């Protein structure tokens with residue numbers, strides 16, 4: 001994929017989809033800035049990358065705090081590939097959704113990517129190259145019970161993807177999104193297994209994805225192989241079943 005010499009910041013790389021993306025980008029030769037909150041899991045991912053012959057360092061930051069997001073951008077340094085992966089998903093009927101949870105979804109899923117792009121895209125533009133991949137969700141476009149706040153925060157991210165793609169195109173920066181379906185991660189392991197399988201049963205493939213399957217699409221969009229692709233949302237969601 002021609003990623004040697006490039007630096008990639010992957011948010012939420014201590015677990016799940018972000019971890020799989022970090023490992024695959026490192027395999028392609030990129031130097032990885034592994035982001036998360038959990039120091040031990042961050043150190044584990046860095047060690048795994050180094051053991052495979054790659055290069056990585058961990059930067060801890062709480063994306064719920066915009067000042068900490070700014071600090072993450074500063075400590076990451078020059079970034080060529082930004083994967084906005086860290087996110088939160090809480091499923092609750094609107095009548096039970098608290099204002100605090102509303103803010104948490106917007107802060108992590110929408111505001112943190114915004115702050116990172118605002119901080120890092122000018123450097124990419126100056127160097128004349130850059131690729132940004134935002135991790136959305138199928139729930140941003142397909143209504144799901146209890147997913148209102150989550151869906152809204154990711155739908156905003158999808159619209160930002162389209163705007164950023166247009167805004168930064170002339171400066172050599174591509175911006176795309178991946179919308180996964182139900183994927184096996186520590187986050188979904190904490191959910192009721194039957195509910196996750198019920199979501200999987202609404203896909204054509206009728207199964208839960210492994211994080212590595214989502215990561216393949218993210219790495220492709222981030223790479224030079226996707227050099228003529230910008231502003232798309234690629235569904236990695238097991239396909240839609242036929243009606244009837």
Ligand SMILES: NC(=O)c1ccc[n+]([C@@H]2O[C@H](COP(=O)([O-])OP(=O)(O)OC[C@H]3O[C@@H](n4cnc5c(N)ncnc54)[C@H](OP(=O)(O)O)[C@@H]3O)[C@@H](O)[C@H]2O)c1
Pocket residue numbers: 011012013014015016017018035036037038039041061062063064085086087088089108135136137138179180181182183184185186187188
């Ligand atoms: N899994 C799915 O079925 C699925 C489907 C569609 C879309 N997605 C999207 O894919 C992305 C990853 O999901 P996942 O299931 O892999 O997540 P996960 O297993 O819950 O892992 C979440 C990651 O985000 C980080 N994170 C969470 N809160 C944070 C905070 N306040 N500050 C900094 N980092 C924080 C965690 O880091 P620490 O643990 O180190 O704090 C961890 O690395 C999310 O954006 C999610 O919306 C997932």
